[in-house]
Amino acid sequence: MASNQSNVEYLKPFANEDLHFSIISKQNQIEKWFRNQWAKYPPPFYSSIDIRNAGFKIAPVDTNLFPAGFNNLDKELEFLYISAIQHFMERISPEISKILLITEDHTRNKFYESSIESLTSFIRKSGFDIKITKLIDLSSNLKDLSKTNGFLSVDGFIPDIIVLNNDLSGGMPEYLNNIKQQIIPNKNIGWNNRSKTDHCEYYSNVADNFSRLIEIDSWLIEPYFRNCGEIDFQTKQGEDCLIYNAEKLFHIIQKKYDEYEIKEKPYIMIKADSGTYGMGIILINDIDSIKNLNRKQRTKMSKIKGGNKLNKVILQEGIYSYEKFKPTNHVAEPVIYSFGHNLVGGFYRMHDLKNNSENLNSPGMSFHPIPFKEACLSPNLDETIFSETNKFYIYGVIARLAILTASKEIYNTE
Amino acid sequence: MASNQSNVEYLKPFANEDLHFSIISKQNQIEKWFRNQWAKYPPPFYSSIDIRNAGFKIAPVDTNLFPAGFNNLDKELEFLYISAIQHFMERISPEISKILLITEDHTRNKFYESSIESLTSFIRKSGFDIKITKLIDLSSNLKDLSKTNGFLSVDGFIPDIIVLNNDLSGGMPEYLNNIKQQIIPNKNIGWNNRSKTDHCEYYSNVADNFSRLIEIDSWLIEPYFRNCGEIDFQTKQGEDCLIYNAEKLFHIIQKKYDEYEIKEKPYIMIKADSGTYGMGIILINDIDSIKNLNRKQRTKMSKIKGGNKLNKVILQEGIYSYEKFKPTNHVAEPVIYSFGHNLVGGFYRMHDLKNNSENLNSPGMSFHPIPFKEACLSPNLDETIFSETNKFYIYGVIARLAILTASKEIYNTE
Numbered sequence: 001m002a003s004n005q006s007n008v009e010y011l012k013p014f015a016n017e018d019l020h021f022s023i024i025s026k027q028n029q030i031e032k033w034f035r036n037q038w039a040k041y042p043p044p045f046y047s048s049i050d051i052r053n054a055g056f057k058i059a060p061v062d063t064n065l066f067p068a069g070f071n072n073l074d075k076e077l078e079f080l081y082i083s084a085i086q087h088f089m090e091r092i093s094p095e096i097s098k099i100l101l102i103t104e105d106h107t108r109n110k111f112y113e114s115s116i117e118s119l120t121s122f123i124r125k126s127g128f129d130i131k132i133t134k135l136i137d138l139s140s141n142l143k144d145l146s147k148t149n150g151f152l153s154v155d156g157f158i159p160d161i162i163v164l165n166n167d168l169s170g171g172m173p174e175y176l177n178n179i180k181q182q183i184i185p186n187k188n189i190g191w192n193n194r195s196k197t198d199h200c201e202y203y204s205n206v207a208d209n210f211s212r213l214i215e216i217d218s219w220l221i222e223p224y225f226r227n228c229g230e231i232d233f234q235t236k237q238g239e240d241c242l243i244y245n246a247e248k249l250f251h252i253i254q255k256k257y258d259e260y261e262i263k264e265k266p267y268i269m270i271k272a273d274s275g276t277y278g279m280g281i282i283l284i285n286d287i288d289s290i291k292n293l294n295r296k297q298r299t300k301m302s303k304i305k306g307g308n309k310l311n312k313v314i315l316q317e318g319i320y321s322y323e324k325f326k327p328t329n330h331v332a333e334p335v336i337y338s339f340g341h342n343l344v345g346g347f348y349r350m351h352d353l354k355n356n357s358e359n360l361n362s363p364g365m366s367f368h369p370i371p372f373k374e375a376c377l378s379p380n381l382d383e384t385i386f387s388e389t390n391k392f393y394i395y396g397v398i399a400r401l402a403i404l405t406a407s408k409e410i411y412n413t414e
Numbered sequence: 415m416a417s418n419q420s421n422v423e424y425l426k427p428f429a430n431e432d433l434h435f436s437i438i439s440k441q442n443q444i445e446k447w448f449r450n451q452w453a454k455y456p457p458p459f460y461s462s463i464d465i466r467n468a469g470f471k472i473a474p475v476d477t478n479l480f481p482a483g484f485n486n487l488d489k490e491l492e493f494l495y496i497s498a499i500q501h502f503m504e505r506i507s508p509e510i511s512k513i514l515l516i517t518e519d520h521t522r523n524k525f526y527e528s529s530i531e532s533l534t535s536f537i538r539k540s541g542f543d544i545k546i547t548k549l550i551d552l553s554s555n556l557k558d559l560s561k562t563n564g565f566l567s568v569d570g571f572i573p574d575i576i577v578l579n580n581d582l583s584g585g586m587p588e589y590l591n592n593i594k595q596q597i598i599p600n601k602n603i604g605w606n607n608r609s610k611t612d613h614c615e616y617y618s619n620v621a622d623n624f625s626r627l628i629e630i631d632s633w634l635i636e637p638y639f640r641n642c643g644e645i646d647f648q649t650k651q652g653e654d655c656l657i658y659n660a661e662k663l664f665h666i667i668q669k670k671y672d673e674y675e676i677k678e679k680p681y682i683m684i685k686a687d688s689g690t691y692g693m694g695i696i697l698i699n700d701i702d703s704i705k706n707l708n709r710k711q712r713t714k715m716s717k718i719k720g721g722n723k724l725n726k727v728i729l730q731e732g733i734y735s736y737e738k739f740k741p742t743n744h745v746a747e748p749v750i751y752s753f754g755h756n757l758v759g760g761f762y763r764m765h766d767l768k769n770n771s772e773n774l775n776s777p778g779m780s781f782h783p784i785p786f787k788e789a790c791l792s793p794n795l796d797e798t799i800f801s802e803t804n805k806f807y808i809y810g811v812i813a814r815l816a817i818l819t820a821s822k823e824i825y826n827t828e
Contacts, residue, residue, distance in 0.1 A: 032511060035500065039508030078792045082758060086449065087501055094453030097446060125792055127445020339606020342497060369697045378539055 007326045008195075008348055009369070009387060014055035014322070016260050019220040026214050027347060027379055029193035033339070036401055041342040041407035043161060044056035044185040049399040050349070050361065051334045054259055058394060059223050059319055060402035062361075064197060065185050067168040068111070071119035072347050073337060074369040078122065084339035085126040089100040091340070092182070098129045100152070100159035100181075103138040104166050116165065123163075131157045131185050135166045139173065140367040169274070187414035188201045189406070191207065195273045196314045197227040199355055203405040210401055214289040219256050221398060223317040224249060227273060231313050234294065242270070242290055245315050250287070253317050267357050270301070273312035281359050283318060305409050321356045323348075325368065331356045334370065343396045346370045421740045421782070422762055424800060428469035428736070433634040434799040437808050441793055443461050447627050448755070448814055455699070455821035457755040458599040459502060459577060463746045463813040464775065466733035468754040470674055472808060473637050473733055474816035476775075477613060477681075479599050480581040482525070483761075486533035487570070487751060488783040491759050492536065499540040501646035503752070506596070507574065512543045514573035514595075516564070516578050517819055519550040523691035530579065537577075549580045549651045553587065554586040564594040581607045585742050603820070610728045618818040624815055633670050635732040635812060638663060641687060643725050647715040656684070659729050664701070667731050678734055683769050684715070687726035695773050697732060735770045737762075739782065745770045748784065750813035754786065756812045760784045 016317050023030065034268065048067035051059050074407070089096045101123070116132065123130045133154055151158055162183045162224040170189025204222060209217035231238035244358050246268055253266035265285065272280030284290055293301070301313075322400055324349065325332045332348040347367045351360040379393035433550055437444065462481035463474050501509045515537070517530050530546065537544045547568055550633065570783065574576075576597045582604025590601050618636060625632035640659040645652035660682055667680035684696030694710055698704055707715070739746045739762065746762040761781045765774040784806065793807035 028541055028543075031496075031500070031539070033541075035504065035508060035541055038504070082445075082792055086445070090449065090452070094449060097449075125441055125445070127442055127449055129442075191753075378496055388607055 001263050008323050008332050009326060010055060010322055014362070016220075018216050019056065020390065020394060022073060022214040022216045023391050024379045024385050025115055027393070029213060030397060033405070036403050038341050040052075040097065040409075041404060042091075043338070043403050043407045044189070044410060046185075046339050047339070047403050048083060048346070049336045049402045051336060051337075051395055051398055052321050053323050053334065053391075053395075054208070054320040056262065057220050057319060058222050058398055060203070060398055061223060061319060061320045063402040063406055064167075065189055066165050067337065067407055068115040068165075069335070069347075070116075070337075070368075071111070071365040072309075072369070073086045073118065074345055077345050078125070078195040079100065080342075080344045081122040083344035084127045084344050085122060085128075087342065088332045088340040089126070089128070091162070092174055092184075096128070096160040097121055098131075098157065098159045098161075100154060100157065101130055102138060102162060102166050104130060105170075109275065119165065131155075131156075131159065135173070137173065144239040147243060150178065152179045152181055153224045159233065164190070166190075172412070185406075186410045186413060189410050191274045194409065195227075195312065195414070196271060196316075197225070197273055197312075200225045200314065200316070202310045202408050203402065206401050206405045206408065223254075223319055224232050224252055225316045227312065228312045229273075229312045233298040242313070242315070243287055246270075246287055246290055249315050249317065255388060267318035269318050269359065270313050271316060272301075273314050278295065280313075282330075283358060300355040318357055325350050328352065331358075331360065331362050331366070334395050336370075336395055338403055339397065339401060341400060343399060346395075351388050370382060420660065422737050422746050423740060424469060424736055427592075430470040430631050430634075431799060433470065433472060434808060436628040436630045437545060437811050438793045438799050438804050440794065441472065441807070443627060445771070446817070447624070451818050452755050452821075455825045456505075457799060457817050458603070458824060459753065460564075460599075461752050461817050461820060462760070463750045465750060465809055465812055466735050467737050467748065467805075467809075468734040470676065471634050472633050472812055473636060474617070474812055475730070475733060477604055477816040478581075479820055480579050481528040481751065482579075483749070484530075484536070484751075484782075485528040485759050486523070486677055486759075486799045487532065488781070489584065489757055492539070492682070494758045495536040495542045495753065497826055498711055498756035498758050499536055499542075499758065501756065502754040503540070503575070508596075510542070510574040512571065512573045512575075512578045513537055513545075513569060514571065515544055516549050516576060516580050517545045517546060519548045519584075532810070533579065543571075545569075549584075550586070553589065556825050559577045563730060566591065566593045578604070579602075582587065599820075600824045600827060603824050605688045607827070608823065609726065610685060610730075611638055611639070611687055611726075613819060614639045614728065614730070614824060616822050617816065620815050620819045620822065630696075633814065637733055639728055639730045639813040641726065641728045643687075645713040645725055648764055652703065655703055656727070660698065660701055663729050663731065678809045681732035683730045683732050684727050685730060687728050688717075689697075690743040718763060732771055734772075739764050742766065746782070747774050748809050750784075752813065752817055755814060755817060757813060760809075 011318045041318055044065050046067055048069060050062040052059060052061050101120065105110060106112065120130055120132060131154055148158060159181055162181050164185060164187065166182060172187055173190045174188055176183065207218045207222040222261045228238055228241040228245055228250050231242065249268055250266055257266060267283060267285050270282050270284060280301060282301060321331050321333050323332045324330065330350040330352050331354055332350045334346060335349050336343050336346040347369045349364045349365050349367060354360050355363055380389045458479050460481055462483060466473060466475050500748045507558060513665050515534065516619045519525065534544055545568055562572060573595055576595050578597060578599060578601065585606045586601055586604055590597065603779050621632045621636040640663050642652055643657055644655065663682055664680055668697040671680055681697060684698060693744060694715060696715060735745050735747050737746045743770055744764040744766050746764045748760060749763050750760040751758050759782045763774045763779050763781060764828040767778055768774050795801045797803055
């Protein structure tokens with residue numbers, strides 16, 4: 001059973017409380033605004049959102065539309081996942097009964113296997129029949145397509161809808177275009193088509209709109225970013241572009257830090273523009289460290305998932321995590337899960353070897369469930385704006401901004 | 415904060431485990447079946463369902479479509495209520511933003527006031543604007559109807575939808591028919607129009623269908639009943655009918671008790687056919703007690719809510735409650751709440767002066783929240799079929815059968 005306390009608290013105080021106060025005190029407007037947004041931009045089937053909380057600033061730093069890690073969700077909250085899945089499917093069509101789940105090919109990864117097991121169990125308990133197949137195994141079933149009027153049939157199982165849990169990093173097989181069943185999330189939103197830069201541009205727009213609604217500086221919920229194409233870390237091709245953009249980025253972050261009297265030093269995350277799984281990411285504290293990347297770092301930045309070549313990067317403002325897990329004092333960052341626009345909880349990702357600026361999504365990380373009672377839909381004005389209930393409401397809002405961003409991306413690919 | 419243990423356990427063992435086992439082991443089919451039912455029969459906005467659990471038999475004994483008692487729900491689960499309300503309204507129309515809540519007139523009842531306060535808070539936190547009015551105060555606003563093209567406006571507030579929390583025991587004001595806004599739940603489902611007999615007949619049909627699905631005897635989830643019209647307890651008019659039907663009912667219950675080797679004595683609840691608030695209910699253990707009703711009992715059975723005359727009754731098989739609250743050993747009966755078809759928890763109703771056959775809904779009752787972790791959507795096959803998780807899943811199924819029954823009633827009035 002999950003503990004009722006998250007045991008995660010702010011590392012240090014911060015002067016600017018605008019963000020917290022504005023979100024906590026404007027729940028009614030915020031919920032109304034989201035309602036209107038979802039009506040225009042239907043949310044993707046599921047997502048997991050990595051959030052970084054620097055106190056004065058809270059922002060999503062990664063939005064995964066093909067989430068894994070379902071095994072890390074709190075088992076006690078299973079009814080939430082079931083209810084959210086039922087709602088999502090009901091919204092598409094009450095006729096849906098059979099679901100095909102297309103997974104990653106690397107299902108010998110035991111963490112991933114365990115995630116798929118959990119996801120499958122949630123879907124089955126929601127009252128659907130489910131069959132699982134790796135993307136790689138799917139093509140052999142395609143000979144049947146003509147016999148079934150274009151409906152994909154896998155060993156006689158004709159799904160009503162297809163759920164992708166494969167991020168299509170390896171490219172989208174052409175035959176997915178020929179299948180008559182609906183595929184969720186939209187197959188055009190795989191990493192073959194999508195870039196972090198696109199996502200950040202959409203997010204920037206969403207953050208602007210939302211900030212206008214609650215009257216805050218949008219920087220408080222948005223990491224600044226710039227991008228560079230045609231990079232080759234091995235040959236140093238494109239290094240000028242990288243340095244130029246990093247200088248610009250350090251400059252505008254420093255200006256904001258000055259404005260808000262933040263004493264920390266700005267830093268930047270350089271990320272593969274279509275990378276996942278925490279691969280292809282380095283942290284730089286200054287311009288020199290770009291010039292002085294060592295061989296190991298250059299190698300790391302040359303390959304991303306599936307062995308694809310990394311040739312575009314995004315430079316993203318690093319956001320310190322001011323949350324620590326007690327009593328170990330490990331740095332913790334929240335990861336929020338959703339089905340549709342329903343937040344269903346999540347966990348803190350922690351790493352005992354990482355400091356408060358580093359990417360925690362790396363081998364050695366551990367997880368601690370976000371306690372249910374702090375679920376993300378209802379702030380409490382009787383508590384301080386820093387209470388867990390209120391903090392998690394804020395996370396829920398930030399996570400939904402990221403989901404809305406993905407919804408807009410999908411909307412525009414359709 | 416709610417305790418994680420409900421502290422409610424079975425009073426005694428029972429031989430027949432068909433009901434428990436069939437429900438627990440068939441979650442997938444059950445969820446599928448409900449999905450199809452909701453697609454045909456949209457659920458009412460909200461409900462509270464009183465359930466009695468005799469171990470071998472579990473059934474709803476009262477289905478309230480204008481529920482009070484929201485103040486007794488677990489505050490920690492507020493996000494569930496919010497999420498369910500948002501879903502319900504979204505399903506009607508994403509355009510809904512302003513809600514008028516029409517309450518009972520007796521708002522000086524502090525329990526009722528407190529319930530309305532909680533309900534209002536849930537709705538507001540869901541992102542809706544809400545205004546509250548008593549039914550009795552509404553007529554004064556009707557002069558505006560012509561000015562607003564038939565849309566009800568209360569002090570300049572023009573709701574997008576109207577929520578009834580008045581059960582219309584006092585009759586439905588004609589003007590509700592002239593208002594253009596949608597009224598939920600359907601105004602034709604008030605006690606002015608509805609009878610317990612109708613509900614029980616619909617329930618019987620739902621229970622039959624469901625029992626066929628999971629292959630059980632439908633008696634295991636249904637109280638037998640018969641009804642009598644034109645009763646006057648003061649003048650004894652209709653007593654013959656009452657005795658005749660009571661004899662029949664005792665007989666068929668006894669036959670079932672024999673079949674299942676139940677050692678208890680059958681009993682019958684006589685209830686006003688359109689009564690609420692636990693009024694107009696007596697318990698009889700044998701035919702003689704009908705003949706020998708004393709003056710106090712006869713008076714009690716002559717009036718129901720709003721001072722209306724009681725002239726029709728339903729005779730309903732009494733269901734023993736085999737659940738006791740520890741450590742006091744008070745008899746406990748579960749009450750389950752819903753918005754739409756979403757179960758959102760509930761509480762145990764207890765009474766320290768009542769035994770395991772009596773109606774607990776009477777002055778002196780107390781409440782204990784049903785613990786969240788036992789929420790009603792997900793059984794656990796790794797636990798015994800009597801575990802809390804599994805018991806609450808069964809309650810969730812029984813409650814949904816009652817909600818579905820109300821949905822069918824509404825469907826047929828439209």
